[in-house]
Amino acid sequence: MKKFIYLFLLSVSFQYNADAQPASTDKNKVMDFFQNQQFEEAVNYLTPAATIDSQNIQLLGYLGYAHYMDDNTKMAADYFRKIIAINPDNISALQYLAILTKNDKPDQALQYTRRLIYLQPDKAAHLRSMGELFKRKDKQDSAFVYYNQAYILQPKDFKNGVGLADILIDNKKFIRADSIIESVLEQDSVNIPFLKLRVRSAYIAGDYQNVRIPGERLIRLQETSLSALTQVVVAYFNLKLYTDCIRVCEYLIAQGYAVENIFYFEAKALARIKQFDKSNELLKTCINLSISKEAEMYYYNLGINYEALRQYKKAIAQYDTANYLFKNPIMNFNSGRIYEINLKNMQQAQKYYTKYLALAKPVEADEKKAYQYLKERWGKKKPVAHKK
Template structure:
């Protein structure tokens, strides 16, 4: 009897030892998978050693985590849903379900679970931040503003939230409040480029030109120069009648930040204010060129062609003439000549525009038939 009892105790000890060895081996292998970020292998390994049905929440949690990290989002959501059915108030589970749905593009479902978290923990900064982002994605700018305000109230020193909130407030015309939000965050991080960028925008909007110039110069000195920052600075200098400074600022744009209609306009106006009219004309003409699409003449040609097909030759000619003010197209001259020739029987005007067509720069090979016809038609009309 004693021998039997001893044998049972020995077997029990041995089994316990084997189980411990298995757990140690399992833990060691999983740690290796995690350290080398081989999450798919970790997930497959866990499924192998813990076949379904799995009811232990800790094991399900491990399966959920590894599946999530492996990018197997449907599997991960399935595991987290099993955990949710056991405890619907577990914040970690809710956060993971919401995050997975957001990654899968199911924003309404993600929002639903994030809101569920707020019912449990109304002071969760990260959740308000996520809801703000999702609301912006879905186009709900009112909700976006509300959640950003909640997040900012919990952590007013968060640069990302302060910047996003100030941008949202500017959209709603609340510029002064946007400035207060930025100032509070900047007091904690005076060199935050994102916040300084936002401050430059709000100061420019509020027409605080000296402060705008100062902030923009600080950003430029920090190698954070953008075309927008240069524009804020240059326009502010112009409005303060610092025309020479305005010109220096806009001339400093490098090749990767090409000049625009705005820069050319203010450069032209600055030269004009300095009574350098030749340069003023040059830059103002560049501003006009920037403002006009290079395809405008083609658009007018298409409109003219439509009028021609509607048998409205006068309107067609007007549209062709407008198009020519934006750039020369040889076929426009030909089309106008044809209208004068065929529809209006105006020989003089027809010859005039046929000749313009012949002297215009064009691909002679591709338009040979038109050229041959035009040359013959001029001869016929002059008889």
């Protein structure tokens, strides 16, 4: 948290002249304000002096820093720009401006960072910052160039390794990414950022077996990264290790991540081990959390579970709800199939099949085949007469 970062190098970095400290300000008093995090008081103390001595870089730097630490980013940027107007090569002012503009004005941040690289070409932090800016702009090739240069300069700085490995994974260059990651984990097997990267690399590569070890280490370290551990959940599910999938889901839920995706995968895993009632409860939780497009999958899986339990009317109710909310004709097909095959109610089967045939536009080969079969069998038939 930036409030606790000591930046008292400002007394050197922003100093234009060692003897330029105005008589109207006391450097020790300014440092006391900063150390006690009295940034508003520092602003009130320094502003009159800066108004009189508007070319004093040290005063402008103090005010920029005080506003920055007080979360007044606009005023902070204004003071740092005043410094740049006086001295375009002031490193500290350029660094702050690059930080202050990287989210809202990334093109300006690129200019400031490019100037820093020109002034300090061998400083890996500037190269890494440039890589981050290009990555945010989705310019992967440029991002790679700068992350790679930063890593070459300082391979032992883990931030450089993280940045380069991350961009390599994005570009699916898994061999080099894994080489960087493993070189760190060999020295520090509990390095959380690199464990997350190892999970991500293996997951994106579809190498689910190699998700397991770093994933379990993250859990033992009580790490709660939703992104990384969701990948662990999916990996266990795809490996058909359903009890492990459920265990990781329960861990995330216990850590406060009661989100749809986790409940959904736990529900699917429970269904695979025939615990349909528990699965249904979690699917209902998913539905309650969000009636969205994803809810169609939840209703659909509820229907499948009820079919497996031979509770056919409940299964049809789920398909009906899904069809009502999302207008997917395949749900009518599912209901018709149950009425035809399981409940032997041909009148209701024809009702649902007719709705399906009227609206369906099959794309997949299997559905096209089923559609043609239904059209031939049910499409031209007259409704079954009601029994008197």
